Amino acid sequence: MTDASISGAAQDMIGKQAAxxxxxxxxxxxxxxxxxxxxxxxxYIDEVYxxxxxxxxxxxxxxxxxxxxxxxxxxxxxLREDGRPIGTELDVPLPVxxxxxxxxxxxxxxxxxxxxxxxTSKRVADVYCKEGKSGLLYFTVxxxxxxxxxxxxxxxxRATFIER
Amino acid sequence: MRELKFExxxxxxxxxxxxxxxxxxxxxxxxxxxxxxxxxxxDADFAREHDKLPDVLAQRPLLGSFLCQMLTDWLGDSxxxxxxxxxxxxxxxxxxxxxxxxxxxxxxRTADRATVQCEVWIEKDGGEIIVPGKAEVVLTCRQT
Numbered sequence: 001m002t003d004a005s006i007s008g009a010a011q012d013m014i015g016k017q018a019a020x021x022x023x024x025x026x027x028x029x030x031x032x033x034x035x036x037x038x039x040x041x042x043x044y045i046d047e048v049y050x051x052x053x054x055x056x057x058x059x060x061x062x063x064x065x066x067x068x069x070x071x072x073x074x075x076x077x078x079l080r081e082d083g084r085p086i087g088t089e090l091d092v093p094l095p096v097x098x099x100x101x102x103x104x105x106x107x108x109x110x111x112x113x114x115x116x117x118x119x120t121s122k123r124v125a126d127v128y129c130k131e132g133k134s135g136l137l138y139f140t141v142x143x144x145x146x147x148x149x150x151x152x153x154x155x156x157x158r159a160t161f162i163e164r
Numbered sequence: 165m166r167e168l169k170f171e172x173x174x175x176x177x178x179x180x181x182x183x184x185x186x187x188x189x190x191x192x193x194x195x196x197x198x199x200x201x202x203x204x205x206x207d208a209d210f211a212r213e214h215d216k217l218p219d220v221l222a223q224r225p226l227l228g229s230f231l232c233q234m235l236t237d238w239l240g241d242s243x244x245x246x247x248x249x250x251x252x253x254x255x256x257x258x259x260x261x262x263x264x265x266x267x268x269x270x271x272x273r274t275a276d277r278a279t280v281q282c283e284v285w286i287e288k289d290g291g292e293i294i295v296p297g298k299a300e301v302v303l304t305c306r307q308t
Contacts, residue, residue: 029197036193037229038184041236053241062232062245066198066225082214083203098215099204102224103251108244159224160251 005129005136009093017123018089023068025116030060033067059111065146065155068120090124094138096163103160109153117149125158138163168242170271170278170303179266179282182234186222188258194226219257227256227295231284234264235299243303246279250286250297261289266299278305 027045034044039061042049050058079085082099112118126141140161146154195205204211204221211217228250235245256262266284273279279300286295 032193032197036190036197037226037233038190039229039233039236041233043236054244061229062236062248063225063229066229079201081203082210083201083207085201099202101252103249104224104228105247105249106228107247 006127006138007093010127013090013092013124014127015124016090017121020119020121021068022117022119025060025064025068025112025114025118027058027114029067030058030064030112030114033064034061037061037063055111057113059113062108062111062155063106064112065118065120065144065157068118068146090122090142092124092127092140094127094140094163096138098164099161100132100137100164101162103162105158107153107156109155110148112146112148112154116154118154119147121145121147132164135164166240166242168239168303170273170280170305171307173268173271173280173303175268175270177268179234179238179268179284182230182237182264183261184230184264185261186226186256186258188220191220191222191226191258194223198223198225217255217257219259222256222258222260224250224252227252227262227286228297230262230264230286231266231295231297231299234266234284235282235301238266239301239303243280243301245299246302247300248284248297249299250284250295252295254288254292254294256286256288256294262286262294273305278303 031045047058122144125143129136129138141158143158145156148154191205204215205223208220211220231250264286266282268280269283270281279302282299284297284299285293287293
């Protein structure tokens with residue numbers, strides 16, 4: 001770890017929390033997500049079938065949370081050259097231009113169901129860098145917590161973005 | 165409905181694999197439903213020139229969703245996923261024939277939870293592992 005390569009402005013972002021966002025989950029959104037993944041499990045679309053399972057009703061696929069507040073604050077215009085939004089609350093100022101990889105660590109809680117109102121809270125959990133084969137690699141860890149209208153944990157993801 | 169029980173799981177058990185070949189259309193649809201405007205997932209020229217990728221890049225959440233589907237197809241109504249970790253070690257692009265695989269590497273039981281630890285991964289044709297990962301799944305027990 002060569003923290004001297006991380007600017008003070010970038011280090012100051014560690015621990016920064018974005019304003020929470022809420023999103024209502026619809027049957028349509030669940031169906032579209034399952035179709036985009038290519039998962040034809042009836043649990044996600046067939047209420048009668050799903051009622052007879054451990055879930056006692058339709059639920060969303062476990063990774064459905066990726067549809068909520070990923071780049072949700074992104075407008076359709078005025079984006080960076082690479083398409084990502086400019087000036088989001090959790091922008092970490094790093095001297096990078098390319099994405100070289102990423103990782104996720106997800107803890108799952110209660111399932112997401114149609115009609116749920118999910119609150120998404122994001123924070124910068126860590127910023128660090130390492131020497132790679134072709135120069136410095138910068139790692140940004142974003143922790144996103146998804147809770148439902150009952151305050152129950154739905155999922156918590158720690159995503160690591162690797163850039164250079 | 166077929167049932168899996170905690171007691172039946174043995175270290176070394178192989179999870180039924182799931183084969184997927186993502187297409188351009190799938191990447192586009194996945195970006196749309198996740199509201200992901202990152203250009204490397206929909207503009208092949210940009211992905212090649214700017215990020216030195218072989219083609220548009222399959223999204224990290226899509227690859228994780230494939231692993232998740234392998235697990236939910238396997239578990240059926242007998243269990244649930246408690247945790248899933250994965251990392252993108254190499255690029256996956258449209259047309260790549262991917263196979264999700266996994267095996268049981270450990271078991272643990274507490275008073276209220278019976279957990280099976282698994283190693284999971286996605287490999288390309290030829291066996292190159294591009295997405296290594298780990299999962300923890302919770303199963304029901306025959307005796308409580």
